[in-house]
Amino acid sequence: MISIFVKSPQLRKRFFYTGFIVLIFFSNPFLIDEAFLAWERKPVTVAKKYNAAIVLTGFAGARKSLPGRVFFGKGADRLLHTVELYKAGQIDKIIISGGSGSLTNRRISEASQVRKAFLYCGVPDSAIISEGRSSNTVENARLTGKLIDSLNFKGNFLLITSAFHMKRAEGCFTKAGIQFDSYPVDVYSMDREYTPDNLFIPSEGALEKWAVLTHEIAGYLVYWIMGYL
Numbered sequence: 001m002i003s004i005f006v007k008s009p010q011l012r013k014r015f016f017y018t019g020f021i022v023l024i025f026f027s028n029p030f031l032i033d034e035a036f037l038a039w040e041r042k043p044v045t046v047a048k049k050y051n052a053a054i055v056l057t058g059f060a061g062a063r064k065s066l067p068g069r070v071f072f073g074k075g076a077d078r079l080l081h082t083v084e085l086y087k088a089g090q091i092d093k094i095i096i097s098g099g100s101g102s103l104t105n106r107r108i109s110e111a112s113q114v115r116k117a118f119l120y121c122g123v124p125d126s127a128i129i130s131e132g133r134s135s136n137t138v139e140n141a142r143l144t145g146k147l148i149d150s151l152n153f154k155g156n157f158l159l160i161t162s163a164f165h166m167k168r169a170e171g172c173f174t175k176a177g178i179q180f181d182s183y184p185v186d187v188y189s190m191d192r193e194y195t196p197d198n199l200f201i202p203s204e205g206a207l208e209k210w211a212v213l214t215h216e217i218a219g220y221l222v223y224w225i226m227g228y229l
Helices: 009-026 029-039 074-087 110-120 137-150 166-175 196-200 204-226
Strands: 050-056 060-063 066-072 091-097 128-131 157-162 180-185
Touching: 009 029, 009 204, 029 196, 029 204, 050 074, 050 137, 050 180, 060 110, 066 074, 066 110, 074 091, 074 110, 074 157, 074 180, 091 110, 091 137, 110 128, 128 137, 137 166, 137 204, 157 166, 166 180, 166 204
Parallel strands: 050 091, 050 157, 091 128, 157 180
Antiparallel strands: 060 066
């Protein structure tokens, strides 16, 4: 884009080729998968029973044009895998943590929307505990800790969030003094493949993945600087 406004032919050519190389790099599926493999927490299996799963929101919400319905993003694995664990008898309770992540509209609590979805999936209301005031990961940890203390809830907890977000969540919940095991879901990285299309064919999906990863790494660094981890 810059090359369009540059008058010097030499500079214009330099900007063009630089932009082209950057585009090829960030649209390469293999490279972004390698980056996610290095960053994401690896999926695990549950080997014991937990008193409660702590599910972080950030994957659902309501739309003004269609009130009463819940809409899900890619992170819906946080909901579905939790339902699987509950149905399998591996967790007794589900703690939903998350209000509205919006800076402008905090009237709709995502926890209430996710609670509704759990009920649709057959989880009884008596098994669901909601924390609907937090708006970011550090508040998830602090307010969930206060909720657990207020209920005098003793036991072992399973922390459920997206694999790319787990590193930041672990730091916040450990800082809040909550003991837990991690259960990463919503995995972005793919199994390593050395196929021509994965190695050489550009993909717009790779650009979207880079946006997710850079946003998360930036968030992690800010939390580290602020002492939240």
